[in-house]
Amino acid sequence: MKLITAIIKPFKLDEVREALSTIGVQGITVTEVKGFGRQKGHTELYRGAEYVVDFLPKVKLEAAVSEDLVERVIEAIEASARTGKIGDGKIFVFDLEQVVRIRTGETGQDAL
């Protein structure tokens, strides 16, 4: 089992969710986050005060998937979240030791 975490542009969230549903991902968790990477921030000007905003709003999504789905999930996110411009985000893949479905007590593959 793998945990796939992706940082994407906020307006791409719907497309990514659709792409993941299509290939059979059962659920994802989404968080609004801020961060910086190679994409530069922007400058805001309020009367005489100028502020450089380094942290840009992004969306972080997490999906726990079985080994056989990993490659397709990565491809689906890549394809649906890409704009080709700087700031499209990144995908991280982690090993996942255990999963428990709280309602039934199922564990491992069954709980995905």
Add this chain to the structure above:
Amino acid sequence: MKRTFSTLLLAAVLGLGAWLPAAAQDKAPATLSTTVATTASGTPLVMAQADDAKSAEAKPTAAPDSATVKAEAAPDAPAADAAAAPPVPNKGDTAWMIVATVLVILMTIPGLALFYGGLVRAKNMLSILMQTMMIFAVVTVLWVIYGYPLAFGGDGMFYGTLDKLFLKGITPDSVAATFSKGVYIPELIFVAFQCTFAAITPILIIGAFAERIKFSAALLFCVLWFTFSYLPIAHMVWYWAGPDAITDAATLEAVTANAGYLWAKGALDFAGGTVVHINAGVAGLVGAFMLGKRLGYGREAMAPHSLAFTMIGASLLWVGWFGFNVGSNLEANGVAALAFVNTFVATAAATVAWSFAEWMSKGKPSMLGAASGAVAGLVAITPACGFVGPMGAIVIGLLAGVVCLWGVNGLKRLLGADDSLDVFGVHGLGGILGALLTGVFASPSLGGTGVFNYVTNAVSPDYVILDQVWIQAQAVGTTIIWSGVVSVIAYKLVDVVVGLRVSEDEEREGLDISSHGESAYHS
């Protein structure tokens, strides 16, 4: 310390409350005679803000107005009795003044509160709203206790008298003079209208020390400043006995001798350029210096948390300002219409000027710039609105937009004070500009109304722009020095008694939680 202060305050208020009815009863009979004596003695009871000039415009309509008053009175009594009957205010004027008063309340709460509130960080939103509401309420109570008497309740150079303490002797039948002979409004609505001015002015100041002042310090300072700066300046600029007594050079001299110091000099301030805006702007600047900068000023981002609120606030200010400026005419007549149009177009011109100047110099026209430009225009046209023509108003507005944009940029850096919400850059500077330009554009040669002469009952034929600008400059200088000195002393005093600033931890946490125990927003 905090607790001690509030306890003292409460005790003081309660004590005053207990003493008030007794005192009012004691002297009630005496005051009654003074008030009603208005017509008998030939001296109008109350004054109103204005100078000879102001009534210039008032005059054309004065004839029809007084005719109406007499027509209403006539059916009730034979002609012989009519002369002795107490003056009857015109219902149209009265209705307008009630509406104007409500409009000024609207521009204060919520107008000014939202304009300022949107400009601070989310953690300080409620502190601004709370300071606005509380200062408004405290000053309103103080106004009817001793504010109105000291500002408008009698002759004197710098202060009125305490004859009308607790509004003694003011009844529904009492009338206040306007700028037209024989035209009056109920004194009680004049009290209320002027109360809104007294209440909004200290609230303008809080923008300068926002996000770091103790709540008790803000209240205490505003009470001191209201008492020792607002009341005397209002009296100096606006107090006179009214036009009725003026029939020849000698009576004019008598009325002038008893009027406020700056009114007697001939300073023109239709709705409060000196009394409200320069007065508050200077107090704000002094406060910004004396409290010091906010933690992290210049290093951390202190961006406004909601420019949407700021836009709503600025728009409510614009709407409410029609009550402020047009109501200052005290009559619903042609000059009122002039003040209305001027308030309208000068503000529009300033909005355009600020936005385009910002667009050209900074690359983008901002919503905050447009809102700030509108307020700058409103400030600058305030002293001029009943004296200048609409084209003069446009010039004043355009200049205000550009000058105040500089006020919040170049001048602010030059001064080096952390005037959080630019009270001096907009209100101080805009007020000074407007006060001086009033002297220029009031000239009949530039489309203004000129100065009205109550002896000849016509506009004075000789208007010298430079002379008037010099008089205006003296009024500006007097206000700056007076407010500056009172502010320094008042801040010092407050610092000794309760302390000016919250602790560093409290400031970091935000005043909403640390001073008021609540949050504006919950996610």
